Amino acid sequence: xxCAQLCRRPCYCPWVPPRCPxxxxxxxxxxxxxxxxxxxLGEPCDFLHVCDRSQGLVCDYSTGTGATCNFEDGEEGCExxxxxxxxxxxxxxxCKLQCRCLDGGFTCVPLCQEDIRLPTPDCPxxxxxxxxxxxxPEWICEARDRHLLQDAGAVSPLVPSPCQPWGTEWSACxxxxxxxxxxxxxxxxxxxxxxxxxxxxxxxxxxALPVAPx
Numbered sequence: 525x526x527c528a529q530l531c532r533r534p535c536y537c538p539w540v541p542p543r544c545p546x547x548x549x550x551x552x553x554x555x556x557x558x559x560x561x562x563x564x565l566g567e568p569c570d571f572l573h574v575c576d577r578s579q580g581l582v583c584d585y586s587t588g589t590g591a592t593c594n595f596e597d598g599e600e601g602c603e604x605x606x607x608x609x610x611x612x613x614x615x616x617x618x619c620k621l622q623c624r625c626l627d628g629g630f631t632c633v634p635l636c637q638e639d640i641r642l643p644t645p646d647c648p649x650x651x652x653x654x655x656x657x658x659x660x661p662e663w664i665c666e667a668r669d670r671h672l673l674q675d676a677g678a679v680s681p682l683v684p685s686p687c688q689p690w691g692t693e694w695s696a697c698x699x700x701x702x703x704x705x706x707x708x709x710x711x712x713x714x715x716x717x718x719x720x721x722x723x724x725x726x727x728x729x730x731x732a733l734p735v736a737p738x
Contacts, residue, residue: 531555547606549576563593565603566729579608602630602726619659621724631706632724636660639719687716694723701730 537558541550544561551562554571562576563569563583568590575581575593584594595601601610602625609615609625616622616635623632636659641650647665654661691710698704706725711718 531557545606547603547608549578551576564606565593565595565601565608567593569593576608581608601625602628602729604630623724629726629728630724631726634721634723637713637719638721639713639715639717687711690718697725697727699725699727701728702726 531554535555535557541559542561544550548561548564550559551574552558553560554574560573562578563573563581564576565579565581567575569575569583570591575583580595581593582596583591585591595610601608603609604615604617604623604625609630611625611627613625614622615625617632620634620636621632622635623630641647641652641663643650649666650663651666652661652663689710689712691712692708694706694708697706703724703726705722707720707722709718709720713719
């Protein structure tokens with residue numbers, strides 16, 4: 525009966541299909557008639573505006589305040605760069621970050637060191653540069669004449685082992701909703717130097733904006 529009320533035959537669809545945001549594929553609407561942008565995790569949905577089934581999403585009417593797209597088994601998930609991840613799933617949005625989806629949000633830790641190197645007599649001009657073929661930048665010692673580059677690791681000896689570990693707790697997320705940053709100070713690196721470490725965090729997703737009726 526609902527289908528008969530909402531679905532009209534023959535189909536009348538726009539000549540140009542809609543342009544979908546990143547991560548939202550074109551799918552047939554609930555009538556199997558016109559192509560629409562699949563709704564993503566947490567977005568409002570209804571009979572016509574369907575959820576992205578390729579991500580395991582269904583229209584969840586259990587909230588009582590309007591249906592939204594959620595996982596079929598009710599499991600929490602998170603969306604990053606248009607892709608949906610399951611709760612507990614570990615992923616890398618880039619070679620420099622490793623993230624974990626947890627309770628509808630996600631936290632990330634950097635895979636590249638963010639230590640600060642001070643000038644020394646044997647390395648008066650340290651500089652961090654991108655190395656072709658490598659993801660993380662590396663420290664180099666730049667000579668005063670700016671023509672000779674030496675590997676910083678070759679001229680700076682490692683701190684003798686063992687290194688007494690020290691660090692602060694991760695700070696609260698800088699954003700109350702959406703993506704923010706959390707920081708701490710730690711010496712857990714190969715030089716046993718204090719450095720400020722950052723990671724992405726999300727306390728909770730920001731409320732989805734209401735979608736205008738078609």
